Amino acid sequence: MRYFVTGGAGFIGSNITDRLLDNNEQVIVYDNFSTGIEEFLFKAKKAENFRLVKGDLLDNETLAGAMRGCDIVIHFAANADVRFGTENPQKDLNQNIIATFNVLEAMRKNKIKKIVFSSTGSIYGESINIPTPEDAPFPVQTSIYGASKLGGESLIQAYCEGFGFQCWIFRFVSILGERYTHGHIFDFYKMLLHNPDELRVLGNGHQKKSYLYIQDCINAILFALEKSSEKVNIFNLGTNEYCEVNDSIGWIVENLGLKPEISYSGGDRGWIGDNPFIFLDCSKINKLGWKPELTIKSAVIKTLEYLKENEWVLKRR
Amino acid sequence: MRYFVTGGAGFIGSNITDRLLDNNEQVIVYDNFSTGIEEFLFKAKKAENFRLVKGDLLDNETLAGAMRGCDIVIHFAANADVRFGTENPQKDLNQNIIATFNVLEAMRKNKIKKIVFSSTGSIYGESINIPTPEDAPFPVQTSIYGASKLGGESLIQAYCEGFGFQCWIFRFVSILGERYTHGHIFDFYKMLLHNPDELRVLGNGHQKKSYLYIQDCINAILFALEKSSEKVNIFNLGTNEYCEVNDSIGWIVENLGLKPEISYSGGDRGWIGDNPFIFLDCSKINKLGWKPELTIKSAVIKTLEYLKENEWVLKRR
Numbered sequence: 001m002r003y004f005v006t007g008g009a010g011f012i013g014s015n016i017t018d019r020l021l022d023n024n025e026q027v028i029v030y031d032n033f034s035t036g037i038e039e040f041l042f043k044a045k046k047a048e049n050f051r052l053v054k055g056d057l058l059d060n061e062t063l064a065g066a067m068r069g070c071d072i073v074i075h076f077a078a079n080a081d082v083r084f085g086t087e088n089p090q091k092d093l094n095q096n097i098i099a100t101f102n103v104l105e106a107m108r109k110n111k112i113k114k115i116v117f118s119s120t121g122s123i124y125g126e127s128i129n130i131p132t133p134e135d136a137p138f139p140v141q142t143s144i145y146g147a148s149k150l151g152g153e154s155l156i157q158a159y160c161e162g163f164g165f166q167c168w169i170f171r172f173v174s175i176l177g178e179r180y181t182h183g184h185i186f187d188f189y190k191m192l193l194h195n196p197d198e199l200r201v202l203g204n205g206h207q208k209k210s211y212l213y214i215q216d217c218i219n220a221i222l223f224a225l226e227k228s229s230e231k232v233n234i235f236n237l238g239t240n241e242y243c244e245v246n247d248s249i250g251w252i253v254e255n256l257g258l259k260p261e262i263s264y265s266g267g268d269r270g271w272i273g274d275n276p277f278i279f280l281d282c283s284k285i286n287k288l289g290w291k292p293e294l295t296i297k298s299a300v301i302k303t304l305e306y307l308k309e310n311e312w313v314l315k316r317r
Numbered sequence: 318m319r320y321f322v323t324g325g326a327g328f329i330g331s332n333i334t335d336r337l338l339d340n341n342e343q344v345i346v347y348d349n350f351s352t353g354i355e356e357f358l359f360k361a362k363k364a365e366n367f368r369l370v371k372g373d374l375l376d377n378e379t380l381a382g383a384m385r386g387c388d389i390v391i392h393f394a395a396n397a398d399v400r401f402g403t404e405n406p407q408k409d410l411n412q413n414i415i416a417t418f419n420v421l422e423a424m425r426k427n428k429i430k431k432i433v434f435s436s437t438g439s440i441y442g443e444s445i446n447i448p449t450p451e452d453a454p455f456p457v458q459t460s461i462y463g464a465s466k467l468g469g470e471s472l473i474q475a476y477c478e479g480f481g482f483q484c485w486i487f488r489f490v491s492i493l494g495e496r497y498t499h500g501h502i503f504d505f506y507k508m509l510l511h512n513p514d515e516l517r518v519l520g521n522g523h524q525k526k527s528y529l530y531i532q533d534c535i536n537a538i539l540f541a542l543e544k545s546s547e548k549v550n551i552f553n554l555g556t557n558e559y560c561e562v563n564d565s566i567g568w569i570v571e572n573l574g575l576k577p578e579i580s581y582s583g584g585d586r587g588w589i590g591d592n593p594f595i596f597l598d599c600s601k602i603n604k605l606g607w608k609p610e611l612t613i614k615s616a617v618i619k620t621l622e623y624l625k626e627n628e629w630v631l632k633r634r
Binding site for chain 2: 086089090093097098101104105125134135136137138139140141142143144146147148150151153154155157158159161162163232234272
C-alpha cells in the first residue's frame with residue numbers, strides 16, 4: 001500500500017512513517033516544516049520506499065500532485081497545541097479546518113477514499129461523563145483547538161456519506177514518547193535545565209490528565225485500521241488510568257534527582273480552555289482487542305529519557 | 318439595542334429585521350445579496366432605525382467596519398441549502414465556517430460579545446434518538462451542510478469560553494412562511510405552475526420532516542434571548558409534530574385544486590445526505606415557556622399562499 005502522511009515530519013507522523021516503512025509499506029510524507037523537524041526523518045530517508053514532499057496544505061496544487069497514486073491518507077498535520085488558540089485563532093482555522101478540507105478535496109481529485117485522522121479528546125469539552133465514551137452527549141466546545149478539530153472531523157464524516165469515503169478518526173489523549181516536542185514534560189525539563197531549583201506550574205497542579213505512549217498509539221491506529229471496517233470508524237485512544245500534573249512532576253524530579261521549589265500560577269486549569277479532567281473511555285477499542293503496554297508513569301519517564309538524550313529538540317521549539 | 322443582522326436580506330433574516338424594527342430596535346443588515354433579495358427589505362428601508370450595508374462576510378475590513386457600535390450580532394447569513402453540498406463543498410466551507418469565523422473576529426475587534434446563530438437539525442446526522450434532544454449522543458455528520466454548520470457552532474462555543482462571548486444557537490427544522498425561497502413547497506409549486514398535471518418527487522415521498530412557521534421561529538428566538546442567559550444557550554426549534562412529504566403534497570394539491578400524476582425518484586431519501594426522518598425534541602425551549610402557534614399543515618398552506626401572491630419570487634431563484 002502507498003500511504004500519504006501529512007505532518008509526517010512531526011511527532012506522531014514521523015513515528016508512524018518509520019513503522020510503516022518497517023512494515024515494507026510505501027510512504028510519501030507531506031510536510032511544510034512549520035513545526036515538523038526534518039531530523040525526525042533521518043531513518044525514513046534511508047528507505048527506498050520513502051519520498052518526502054515539502055509542501056503546505058494550503059497549496060492545493062502541490063498537495064493534489066503529491067498525493068497522486070496513493071491508496072490511503074494519514075492526515076496528521078495540524079496546529080497541535082491546544083494552549084495557544086486564543087492567541088491566534090486563525091491558525092486553528094487554517095491548519096485544522098481549511099487544511100483538512102483541502103486534503104479531502106485533493107483525495108477526491110485523486111480518487112483516494114480512505115483517510116486516517118488525528119482528532120483529540122479536547123472535542124468533548126468539559127464532559128460530565130468521565131471516563132468519556134465516543135458517544136457521550138453532544139458536547140459544547142471549550143477550546144478553539146477542539147472546535148477546529150471537530151470541524152475537521154465533521155467534514156471527513158460528511159465526505160464519507162457524500163463521496164463514499166471511509167475514515168478512521170482517533171480522539172487522542174496527550175501522546176508521550178520519542179520525538180515529543182511540546183507539552184508539560186517538555187516545558188518542565190526545559191525550565192529545570194535552565195534553573196534546577198525552580199519549577200513554575202500552570203494551574204494548581206491538580207489537573208487530571210491521561211497520556212498514551214507513542215508506540216502504543218501507533219499500535220492502536222494500525223490495529224483499528226485492520227480490524228474495523230465501518231464507513232465511519234471513531235475511536236478514543238488513551239490508557240485506562242490518569243494522573244495529576246503533580247504526579248508527573250514527582251516522577252520527573254525524582255528521575256532527574258532534583259528538588260526544585262515548585263510555584264503554582266493557581267486556579268484549577270492551566271490556560272483558557274484547559275480541561276481540568278481529561279479521561280477517555282477507551283473500551284470500544286479495548287473490546288476490539290487493543291491494549292496499551294506502557295503505564296503513564298513509564299511513558300513520562302521514557303519521554304524524559306528521550307529529551308535528555310536529545311537536548312537539541314529543546315532548542316528547536 | 319443595536320442589532321447587526323448578517324444575511325438580513327434572506328428569508329429568516331429579513332423577517333427578524335422587520336420584527337426588531339417593529340419593536341423599535343436599531344438594525345444594521347449586512348448582506349452580499351448572493352441569495353438575499355433586496356425586495357424583502359422594502360418595509361425595513363422605510364424605518365429610521367434601519368441601515369443596509371452591502372458586503373460579503375469574506376471581506377473582513379468591510380465587515381468589521383459595518384459592525385462598529387452594535388450590541389449584538391444575529392448571524393443568519395449562510396449557504397442554507399442542505400441538498401447541494403456534494404456539488405460544491407467549497408461553498409459550505411466558505412459561507413458557513415470561514416464566514417462565521419470572520420464574524421467572530423469582527424466581533425472581537427469591535428468588542429461585541431453576544432451572538433445569535435442559525436444552526437440546523439442536520440447536525441444530528443441520522444440520529445437513532447427520535448425525537449432528538451440537544452444533548453443527543455455525539456452524532457456522525459452525514460451532510461457537508463450539517464458538518465459546516467457544526468463547524469460554525471463549535472467555533473462560536475469556543476469563543477464563548479475563550480473570549481467571554483455569550484451565544485444563542487438555534488438548531489432549526491425547515492422553516493416555512495412568508496419570503497420562503499427554497500425547499501419542497503417552492504419546487505413543487507414551480508413544477509405545478511409549469512405543468513399542473515405532473516409532479517416529480519425526490520425519494521419515495523415517505524421522508525418524515527418537521528417544519529416550523531417563520532413567525533413562530535422568530536417568537537422563539539426573541540423569547541430565548543430574553544429568558545435564557547447561560548454562557549452557551551443551545552435550543553432545538555421545531556414543532557412537536559412531523560409529516561411525510563406525501564402529506565404535504567396532499568395539502569398543496571388540494572389547496573391548488575389540482576390532481577397531478579405523481580412520480581417518485583425512489584429510495585428512502587431525496588438526495589445524498591438527506592435524512593429520511595428529522596424530528597427534534599423541543600422540550601427544552603417548551604419548558605422555558607415557548608410553543609409554536611401554527612401546525613405544520615397551516616404553515617404549508619401559508620407558504621403556498623405567499624408563493625401564489627408573490628410569483629416573482631419563483632423567478633428570482
